[in-house]
Amino acid sequence: MPTQDEIFSKVSATLVEALNVDEEDIKPTSTLQGDLGAESIDFLDIVFRLEREFGIKIPRGELFPESIFQGDPELVQNGRVTPKGLEELRAKMPFADLTKFEQNPEVGNLSNLFTVDLITRYIQGKLEKGNTN
Protein backbone atom coordinates (compact mmCIF):
# COMPACT_ATOMS: atom_id res chain seq x y z
CA MET A 1 0.00 0.00 0.00
CA PRO A 2 1.39 3.42 -0.87
CA THR A 3 1.33 5.98 1.96
CA GLN A 4 -0.99 8.97 1.85
CA ASP A 5 1.97 11.18 0.89
CA GLU A 6 2.84 8.92 -2.00
CA ILE A 7 -0.76 8.95 -3.21
CA PHE A 8 -0.89 12.74 -2.87
CA SER A 9 2.23 13.25 -4.93
CA LYS A 10 0.92 10.94 -7.67
CA VAL A 11 -2.43 12.75 -7.64
CA SER A 12 -0.55 16.06 -7.91
CA ALA A 13 1.44 14.82 -10.87
CA THR A 14 -1.79 13.69 -12.52
CA LEU A 15 -3.38 17.11 -12.01
CA VAL A 16 -0.31 18.87 -13.39
CA GLU A 17 -0.79 16.89 -16.60
CA ALA A 18 -4.57 17.15 -16.81
CA LEU A 19 -4.95 20.80 -15.83
CA ASN A 20 -1.70 22.25 -17.09
CA VAL A 21 -0.95 23.82 -13.69
CA ASP A 22 2.30 24.16 -11.76
CA GLU A 23 3.00 21.56 -9.11
CA GLU A 24 3.63 24.23 -6.45
CA ASP A 25 0.06 25.50 -6.95
CA ILE A 26 -1.34 22.16 -5.82
CA LYS A 27 -2.07 21.92 -2.11
CA PRO A 28 -4.29 19.37 -0.34
CA THR A 29 -6.89 22.08 0.20
CA SER A 30 -6.88 23.34 -3.40
CA THR A 31 -10.29 23.07 -5.03
CA LEU A 32 -10.29 21.63 -8.54
CA GLN A 33 -12.67 24.19 -10.03
CA GLY A 34 -12.01 27.34 -8.02
CA ASP A 35 -8.26 27.08 -7.42
CA LEU A 36 -7.07 24.89 -10.29
CA GLY A 37 -9.52 25.96 -13.01
CA ALA A 38 -10.94 22.53 -13.87
CA GLU A 39 -13.95 22.30 -16.20
CA SER A 40 -16.23 19.40 -17.07
CA ILE A 41 -13.99 18.03 -19.80
CA ASP A 42 -11.05 18.16 -17.38
CA PHE A 43 -12.89 15.96 -14.84
CA LEU A 44 -13.16 13.30 -17.51
CA ASP A 45 -9.46 13.52 -18.21
CA ILE A 46 -8.61 13.43 -14.49
CA VAL A 47 -10.65 10.25 -14.00
CA PHE A 48 -8.99 8.62 -17.00
CA ARG A 49 -5.49 9.51 -15.81
CA LEU A 50 -6.16 8.39 -12.22
CA GLU A 51 -7.41 5.03 -13.49
CA ARG A 52 -4.24 4.55 -15.46
CA GLU A 53 -1.89 5.87 -12.79
CA PHE A 54 -3.29 3.74 -9.96
CA GLY A 55 -4.55 0.76 -11.97
CA ILE A 56 -8.08 1.17 -10.65
CA LYS A 57 -11.54 1.44 -12.17
CA ILE A 58 -13.53 4.57 -11.34
CA PRO A 59 -17.20 4.05 -12.25
CA ARG A 60 -19.00 7.08 -13.64
CA GLY A 61 -20.44 9.24 -10.86
CA GLU A 62 -18.41 7.64 -8.07
CA LEU A 63 -15.66 10.20 -7.60
CA PHE A 64 -17.61 13.14 -9.01
CA PRO A 65 -21.30 12.29 -8.36
CA GLU A 66 -23.53 14.07 -10.83
CA SER A 67 -27.09 13.41 -9.60
CA ILE A 68 -26.94 16.01 -6.84
CA PHE A 69 -26.04 18.66 -9.35
CA GLN A 70 -29.02 18.01 -11.62
CA GLY A 71 -31.45 20.14 -9.59
CA ASP A 72 -33.66 17.27 -8.35
CA PRO A 73 -36.24 19.16 -6.19
CA GLU A 74 -35.99 16.56 -3.43
CA LEU A 75 -32.26 17.08 -3.15
CA VAL A 76 -31.94 20.76 -3.92
CA GLN A 77 -34.39 23.51 -2.98
CA ASN A 78 -33.97 27.27 -3.33
CA GLY A 79 -30.36 26.80 -4.23
CA ARG A 80 -29.65 24.80 -1.07
CA VAL A 81 -29.04 21.10 -0.62
CA THR A 82 -31.91 19.60 1.44
CA PRO A 83 -31.39 17.27 4.42
CA LYS A 84 -32.25 14.41 2.06
CA GLY A 85 -29.70 15.78 -0.38
CA LEU A 86 -27.07 15.84 2.36
CA GLU A 87 -27.89 12.23 3.19
CA GLU A 88 -27.48 11.35 -0.46
CA LEU A 89 -24.18 13.19 -0.57
CA ARG A 90 -22.92 11.32 2.50
CA ALA A 91 -23.94 8.00 0.99
CA LYS A 92 -22.36 8.75 -2.37
CA MET A 93 -19.21 10.39 -1.06
CA PRO A 94 -18.22 8.60 2.13
CA PHE A 95 -14.67 9.81 1.45
CA ALA A 96 -15.69 13.48 1.60
CA ASP A 97 -15.49 15.70 4.67
CA LEU A 98 -18.86 17.44 4.71
CA THR A 99 -18.68 19.21 8.08
CA LYS A 100 -17.95 22.61 6.62
CA PHE A 101 -20.40 22.26 3.75
CA GLU A 102 -23.22 21.23 6.11
CA GLN A 103 -22.98 24.58 7.89
CA ASN A 104 -23.95 26.37 4.68
CA PRO A 105 -25.18 23.83 2.13
CA GLU A 106 -25.57 26.16 -0.81
CA VAL A 107 -25.34 24.44 -4.19
CA GLY A 108 -22.73 26.96 -5.21
CA ASN A 109 -20.48 25.69 -2.43
CA LEU A 110 -20.59 22.09 -3.67
CA SER A 111 -17.63 22.59 -5.94
CA ASN A 112 -15.52 23.47 -2.89
CA LEU A 113 -15.85 19.83 -1.79
CA PHE A 114 -13.76 18.69 -4.70
CA THR A 115 -10.30 19.25 -3.36
CA VAL A 116 -7.01 17.52 -4.02
CA ASP A 117 -7.29 15.99 -0.56
CA LEU A 118 -10.69 14.52 -1.47
CA ILE A 119 -9.21 12.73 -4.46
CA THR A 120 -6.33 11.47 -2.34
CA ARG A 121 -8.71 10.04 0.25
CA TYR A 122 -10.91 8.53 -2.43
CA ILE A 123 -7.93 6.78 -4.02
CA GLN A 124 -6.66 5.60 -0.66
CA GLY A 125 -10.06 4.06 0.15
CA LYS A 126 -10.16 2.46 -3.27
CA LEU A 127 -6.70 0.90 -2.89
CA GLU A 128 -7.47 -0.36 0.63
CA LYS A 129 -10.65 -2.02 -0.60
CA GLY A 130 -8.73 -3.57 -3.44
CA ASN A 131 -6.26 -5.11 -0.98
CA THR A 132 -8.84 -6.71 1.28
CA ASN A 133 -10.81 -8.24 -1.60
Add this chain to the structure above:
Amino acid sequence: MRLKDQNALVTGGSRGIGRAIVQAFAQEGARVAVVYRGSREAAEALVAEINTKGGKAVAFQADVADAASVQACVQRVEQELGPLHILVNNAGVIEDDLFVRMKPDAWNKVLQTNLGGVFNLCHAVAFGMMQRRAGRIINISSVAAEHVNMGQTNYSASKGAINSFTRALAVELAKRGVTVNAIAPGFIETDMSAAVRNKAGDRIAKFIPMRRIGTPEDIARVAVFLASADSAYITGQVLTVDGGLTLGAIAE
Protein backbone atom coordinates in the same frame (compact mmCIF):
# COMPACT_ATOMS: atom_id res chain seq x y z
CA MET B 1 6.63 23.13 -45.13
CA ARG B 2 3.65 24.01 -43.01
CA LEU B 3 2.77 20.52 -41.75
CA LYS B 4 6.21 19.10 -41.13
CA ASP B 5 6.18 15.96 -38.94
CA GLN B 6 2.42 16.14 -38.42
CA ASN B 7 0.41 12.94 -38.64
CA ALA B 8 -2.78 13.27 -40.62
CA LEU B 9 -5.67 10.95 -41.42
CA VAL B 10 -7.91 11.65 -44.41
CA THR B 11 -11.05 9.58 -44.98
CA GLY B 12 -12.20 9.08 -48.53
CA GLY B 13 -8.58 9.83 -49.27
CA SER B 14 -8.13 7.95 -52.52
CA ARG B 15 -10.33 10.04 -54.79
CA GLY B 16 -11.64 13.51 -55.50
CA ILE B 17 -11.25 16.18 -52.86
CA GLY B 18 -9.76 13.71 -50.35
CA ARG B 19 -7.03 12.75 -52.78
CA ALA B 20 -6.08 16.39 -53.37
CA ILE B 21 -5.97 16.97 -49.60
CA VAL B 22 -3.70 13.94 -49.14
CA GLN B 23 -1.35 15.24 -51.83
CA ALA B 24 -1.30 18.77 -50.43
CA PHE B 25 -0.67 17.52 -46.87
CA ALA B 26 2.18 15.27 -48.03
CA GLN B 27 3.71 18.16 -49.94
CA GLU B 28 3.64 20.23 -46.77
CA GLY B 29 5.59 17.53 -44.93
CA ALA B 30 2.81 15.60 -43.16
CA ARG B 31 2.73 11.82 -42.83
CA VAL B 32 -0.66 10.89 -44.21
CA ALA B 33 -2.94 7.92 -43.59
CA VAL B 34 -5.10 7.49 -46.67
CA VAL B 35 -8.30 5.82 -45.55
CA TYR B 36 -10.42 4.20 -48.26
CA ARG B 37 -13.42 1.89 -48.21
CA GLY B 38 -13.49 0.24 -51.64
CA SER B 39 -10.96 1.99 -53.88
CA ARG B 40 -7.94 0.00 -52.87
CA GLU B 41 -6.10 0.35 -56.16
CA ALA B 42 -6.55 4.10 -56.27
CA ALA B 43 -5.40 4.40 -52.65
CA GLU B 44 -2.31 2.29 -53.22
CA ALA B 45 -1.41 4.13 -56.41
CA LEU B 46 -1.69 7.46 -54.59
CA VAL B 47 0.44 6.22 -51.70
CA ALA B 48 3.07 4.90 -54.11
CA GLU B 49 3.12 8.20 -55.98
CA ILE B 50 3.66 10.18 -52.78
CA ASN B 51 6.33 7.84 -51.43
CA THR B 52 8.32 7.95 -54.68
CA LYS B 53 8.35 11.71 -54.46
CA GLY B 54 9.92 11.42 -51.01
CA GLY B 55 6.74 11.97 -49.01
CA LYS B 56 5.18 9.60 -46.54
CA ALA B 57 1.74 8.07 -46.94
CA VAL B 58 0.15 4.76 -45.98
CA ALA B 59 -3.17 3.30 -47.13
CA PHE B 60 -5.68 1.85 -44.65
CA GLN B 61 -9.03 0.23 -45.34
CA ALA B 62 -12.06 1.12 -43.20
CA ASP B 63 -15.77 1.77 -43.47
CA VAL B 64 -16.37 5.09 -41.71
CA ALA B 65 -20.01 4.15 -41.06
CA ASP B 66 -18.83 1.24 -38.89
CA ALA B 67 -17.58 2.29 -35.45
CA ALA B 68 -15.60 -0.92 -34.84
CA SER B 69 -13.92 -0.68 -38.22
CA VAL B 70 -12.95 2.94 -37.50
CA GLN B 71 -11.59 2.15 -34.03
CA ALA B 72 -9.41 -0.63 -35.41
CA CYS B 73 -8.25 1.57 -38.27
CA VAL B 74 -7.25 4.51 -36.07
CA GLN B 75 -5.37 2.12 -33.79
CA ARG B 76 -3.39 0.75 -36.76
CA VAL B 77 -2.70 4.24 -38.06
CA GLU B 78 -1.38 5.43 -34.70
CA GLN B 79 0.76 2.32 -34.33
CA GLU B 80 2.32 2.97 -37.68
CA LEU B 81 2.57 6.78 -37.77
CA GLY B 82 2.27 7.79 -34.12
CA PRO B 83 -0.37 10.02 -32.48
CA LEU B 84 -2.65 11.85 -34.90
CA HIS B 85 -2.49 15.63 -35.11
CA ILE B 86 -4.89 16.18 -38.00
CA LEU B 87 -8.15 14.49 -38.94
CA VAL B 88 -10.00 15.23 -42.16
CA ASN B 89 -13.49 13.78 -42.38
CA ASN B 90 -13.96 13.80 -46.10
CA ALA B 91 -15.65 10.45 -46.86
CA GLY B 92 -19.15 11.01 -48.14
CA VAL B 93 -21.75 9.50 -50.42
CA ILE B 94 -24.82 10.65 -52.33
CA GLU B 95 -28.01 8.67 -52.92
CA ASP B 96 -30.21 11.32 -54.52
CA ASP B 97 -33.91 10.74 -54.94
CA LEU B 98 -37.10 12.74 -54.65
CA PHE B 99 -38.16 12.52 -51.05
CA VAL B 100 -41.53 10.81 -51.55
CA ARG B 101 -39.75 8.04 -53.41
CA MET B 102 -36.67 7.85 -51.19
CA LYS B 103 -36.03 4.45 -49.66
CA PRO B 104 -35.11 4.29 -45.98
CA ASP B 105 -31.90 2.59 -47.09
CA ALA B 106 -30.90 5.67 -49.07
CA TRP B 107 -31.59 7.86 -46.07
CA ASN B 108 -29.72 5.61 -43.64
CA LYS B 109 -26.72 5.03 -45.85
CA VAL B 110 -26.14 8.75 -46.43
CA LEU B 111 -26.65 9.71 -42.78
CA GLN B 112 -24.57 6.83 -41.46
CA THR B 113 -21.67 7.50 -43.78
CA ASN B 114 -21.63 11.29 -43.97
CA LEU B 115 -22.65 12.14 -40.39
CA GLY B 116 -22.05 8.83 -38.59
CA GLY B 117 -18.59 8.70 -40.14
CA VAL B 118 -17.75 12.11 -38.68
CA PHE B 119 -18.92 10.93 -35.26
CA ASN B 120 -16.98 7.66 -35.44
CA LEU B 121 -13.69 9.26 -36.48
CA CYS B 122 -13.96 12.17 -34.05
CA HIS B 123 -14.83 9.74 -31.28
CA ALA B 124 -11.75 7.68 -32.04
CA VAL B 125 -9.31 10.62 -32.01
CA ALA B 126 -10.78 13.42 -29.85
CA PHE B 127 -9.76 12.16 -26.42
CA GLY B 128 -6.16 11.62 -27.48
CA MET B 129 -5.96 15.05 -29.11
CA MET B 130 -7.50 16.58 -26.01
CA GLN B 131 -4.96 14.90 -23.75
CA ARG B 132 -2.05 16.01 -25.92
CA ARG B 133 -3.56 19.51 -26.12
CA ALA B 134 -3.13 19.65 -29.87
CA GLY B 135 -5.27 18.71 -32.79
CA ARG B 136 -7.02 19.85 -35.93
CA ILE B 137 -10.31 18.38 -37.04
CA ILE B 138 -11.58 19.38 -40.47
CA ASN B 139 -14.97 18.21 -41.67
CA ILE B 140 -15.81 18.41 -45.34
CA SER B 141 -19.35 19.71 -45.52
CA SER B 142 -21.07 21.18 -48.59
CA VAL B 143 -22.86 24.34 -49.69
CA ALA B 144 -25.84 21.96 -49.98
CA ALA B 145 -26.21 22.23 -46.20
CA GLU B 146 -27.66 25.71 -46.66
CA HIS B 147 -28.42 25.94 -50.39
CA VAL B 148 -30.49 22.90 -51.13
CA ASN B 149 -31.10 20.96 -54.31
CA MET B 150 -34.00 18.77 -55.39
CA GLY B 151 -33.58 15.14 -54.44
CA GLN B 152 -31.07 15.74 -51.67
CA THR B 153 -33.04 15.70 -48.42
CA ASN B 154 -30.68 13.05 -47.07
CA TYR B 155 -27.47 14.68 -48.29
CA SER B 156 -28.47 18.21 -47.19
CA ALA B 157 -29.57 16.94 -43.78
CA SER B 158 -26.25 15.14 -43.29
CA LYS B 159 -24.22 18.21 -44.23
CA GLY B 160 -26.33 20.60 -42.17
CA ALA B 161 -25.82 18.32 -39.20
CA ILE B 162 -22.07 18.28 -39.83
CA ASN B 163 -22.02 22.08 -39.59
CA SER B 164 -23.86 22.05 -36.25
CA PHE B 165 -21.71 19.20 -34.98
CA THR B 166 -18.60 21.16 -35.95
CA ARG B 167 -19.63 24.12 -33.84
CA ALA B 168 -20.72 22.00 -30.87
CA LEU B 169 -17.55 19.91 -30.78
CA ALA B 170 -15.41 23.03 -31.25
CA VAL B 171 -16.78 24.42 -28.00
CA GLU B 172 -16.02 21.22 -26.09
CA LEU B 173 -12.44 20.92 -27.30
CA ALA B 174 -11.41 24.57 -27.53
CA LYS B 175 -9.86 24.77 -24.08
CA ARG B 176 -7.65 21.82 -24.94
CA GLY B 177 -6.07 23.35 -28.01
CA VAL B 178 -8.04 21.28 -30.51
CA THR B 179 -9.76 23.21 -33.30
CA VAL B 180 -12.75 21.88 -35.22
CA ASN B 181 -13.73 23.51 -38.50
CA ALA B 182 -15.57 22.62 -41.67
CA ILE B 183 -15.16 23.44 -45.32
CA ALA B 184 -18.26 23.81 -47.47
CA PRO B 185 -17.23 23.30 -51.09
CA GLY B 186 -19.42 24.45 -53.95
CA PHE B 187 -19.24 22.80 -57.38
CA ILE B 188 -15.99 20.88 -57.55
CA GLU B 189 -14.68 18.73 -60.36
CA THR B 190 -14.97 15.25 -58.85
CA ASP B 191 -16.59 11.91 -59.66
CA MET B 192 -19.35 12.77 -57.18
CA SER B 193 -20.46 15.84 -59.06
CA ALA B 194 -19.90 14.32 -62.50
CA ALA B 195 -23.54 13.38 -63.09
CA VAL B 196 -24.78 16.92 -62.45
CA ARG B 197 -21.94 18.46 -64.42
CA ASN B 198 -22.59 16.20 -67.37
CA LYS B 199 -26.28 16.96 -67.34
CA ALA B 200 -25.94 20.71 -67.00
CA GLY B 201 -22.80 21.12 -69.09
CA ASP B 202 -21.41 24.64 -69.40
CA ARG B 203 -24.46 26.19 -67.83
CA ILE B 204 -23.15 25.53 -64.33
CA ALA B 205 -20.17 27.82 -64.71
CA LYS B 206 -22.55 30.65 -65.60
CA PHE B 207 -24.14 30.43 -62.14
CA ILE B 208 -20.76 30.82 -60.49
CA PRO B 209 -19.56 34.42 -60.19
CA MET B 210 -15.97 33.25 -60.80
CA ARG B 211 -17.21 31.51 -63.96
CA ARG B 212 -15.41 28.28 -63.31
CA ILE B 213 -16.03 25.02 -61.52
CA GLY B 214 -13.72 24.51 -58.55
CA THR B 215 -10.87 22.04 -58.52
CA PRO B 216 -10.11 19.61 -55.68
CA GLU B 217 -6.92 21.65 -55.17
CA ASP B 218 -9.01 24.74 -54.39
CA ILE B 219 -10.36 22.84 -51.40
CA ALA B 220 -7.06 21.19 -50.48
CA ARG B 221 -5.32 24.56 -50.06
CA VAL B 222 -7.97 25.62 -47.55
CA ALA B 223 -7.60 22.30 -45.74
CA VAL B 224 -3.84 22.92 -45.43
CA PHE B 225 -4.58 26.32 -43.93
CA LEU B 226 -7.03 24.87 -41.41
CA ALA B 227 -4.56 22.12 -40.52
CA SER B 228 -1.63 24.48 -40.07
CA ALA B 229 -0.54 26.85 -37.30
CA ASP B 230 -1.78 29.75 -39.44
CA SER B 231 -5.36 29.01 -38.37
CA ALA B 232 -4.59 28.52 -34.67
CA TYR B 233 -7.27 30.98 -33.49
CA ILE B 234 -10.08 29.77 -35.77
CA THR B 235 -12.54 27.20 -34.47
CA GLY B 236 -16.15 26.16 -35.03
CA GLN B 237 -16.28 27.81 -38.44
CA VAL B 238 -17.69 26.62 -41.73
CA LEU B 239 -15.64 28.09 -44.55
CA THR B 240 -17.48 28.29 -47.84
CA VAL B 241 -15.21 27.68 -50.82
CA ASP B 242 -17.40 28.03 -53.88
CA GLY B 243 -16.18 30.80 -56.20
CA GLY B 244 -19.10 32.95 -55.04
CA LEU B 245 -21.80 30.43 -56.01
CA THR B 246 -23.88 30.97 -52.88
CA LEU B 247 -23.60 34.74 -52.70
CA GLY B 248 -27.00 34.94 -54.33
CA ALA B 249 -26.25 37.29 -57.23
CA ILE B 250 -29.20 37.14 -59.60
CA ALA B 251 -28.19 39.55 -62.33
CA GLU B 252 -25.01 40.61 -64.04
